[in-house]
Amino acid sequence: MIKTELVALIEKKRAELIKAANTNGLTSSVAIRCSQELDQLLNEYNRKYIKRVPSTSY
Known part of the structure; x- marks a missing residue:
């Protein structure tokens, strides 16, 4: 999976989570x-x- 596809999936899932939570x-x-x-x-x-x-390390 390329980076842009993964970012698009993340954005879609984030919107789905917000909708589900609301x-x-x-x-x-x-x-x-x-x-x-x-x-x-x-x-x-x-x-x-x-x-x-x-x-x-400190």
Whole structure:
């Protein structure tokens, strides 16, 4: 999946989550499922496209 497709899926899922939360409540099973699916998409995006910054130890 290319970056633009993944971003489009993330935006679509985010809109779906907002609609589900407004309609059914934030703790409804529908909203929770959407939230988990959005988390998976965001995790995939982070794995593929966000560069890791080395942590500095103090």
